[in-house]
Amino acid sequence: MFLPAGLSCQVDRQSPYVQGYRLFYRPSGGTWLLQDINSPSERSTVLSNLLKGTEYELKIRPYFDEFQxxxxxTLLVRTTEEVPSAPPREVTVKPSNSSSISVSWDPPPSEMQNGVIQEYRVWCVGSGGDNQMFNRTA
Known part of the structure; x- marks a missing residue:
């Protein structure tokens, strides 16, 4: 079972010739990264600094000296999504006519989106004495 920060495995047959394990992981289709587990008795490890809201491929390989x-x-797992780590960029507001405005923006940088952005909420608060508030979802 994969948790966002941990992975456990079970060895079918323990061999006296296993010195440790190599855990390979990558964002799906990306470059393989490696974490060595230098003890044959270890059955879990923690992978940190993974991208949020990202599907990963994982596989484990036993080794003994230079032999593998x-x-x-290969297991496919997905880390949990979170709210973006940065706000939208290039926010602009332009008057359309005397009673409406046009609001536009660019999404946060892709590495800070932490998953799929599902919606934006635009809040407009009047500056007059009535404190009128509007919100729209895009």
Whole structure:
């Protein structure tokens, strides 16, 4: 079972010739990254600094000195999504006529979106004495 920060595995047959394990992981289709587990008795590890809202491929390979065993089957897992780490960029407001405005923006940088942005909420608060408030979802 994969948790956003941890992975556990079970070894079918323990071998005296296993010195440790190599955990390979990558964002789907990306470049493989490697974390060595230098003890044959270890059964879990923590992967940190993963991208939020991202699908990862993982596989484990036993090793002994320079010899390497067969890879486990590849697992697909997804880290949890979170709210964006940055606000929208290039926000502009232009009057359309005497009673309406046009608001436009660019999304936060892709590495700060932390998943799929599902909607934007635009809040407009009047500056007059009536404190009239409007909101729109886009």
């Amino acid at each position: 065993g067969r890879d486990s089957r």
